[in-house]
Amino acid sequence: MVPDVVLTDFCQETFQGLLEVDSREKADLMDTAxxxxxxxxxxAETxxxxxxxxxxxxxxxxxxxxxTRCSLRDPGDSLRFRLAFLAEKLR
Incomplete structure (x- = not known):
């Protein structure tokens, strides 16, 4: 099991760029991604x-x-965000 502090740090680092927007917009952007x-x-399905x-x-x-200065179509960036979204669920 990964310690909570590691998951928290990973998520904060991954989503750090979204701190520039208000909480509602952040939620919309994260849900969309x-x-x-x-x-x-x-x-279209999204x-x-x-x-x-x-x-x-x-x-x-x-x-x-x-x-976030990342591309969701890039395999590495995509994996990072997939993991971060899963980590958010675990926290």
Whole structure:
């Protein structure tokens, strides 16, 4: 089992760029990125699951990637965020 402090540090480091936005926007960006990863990068399916327009998904993903300075389409970055989202559930 991974110590809580390690999970907390990993999540804080991974999502650090999102500290620049308010809590509501942060939640929207994180939900969008999480669902995007769950749907294997399908923007239309992400929009359907979140009940938003596909342009909204594209906008949120762009903003998420700008703030975190990562690409959700990059395998390494994608893995990091998948692990961080799982770690968030465990904390």
């Amino acid at each position: 999480r669902v995007f990863l769950e749907t294997q990068g399908q923007i 929009a359907k699951r979140l009940f938003v327009h596909r342009n909204t998904v594209a906008y949120r993903l762009t903003k998420f990637e700008q703030l």
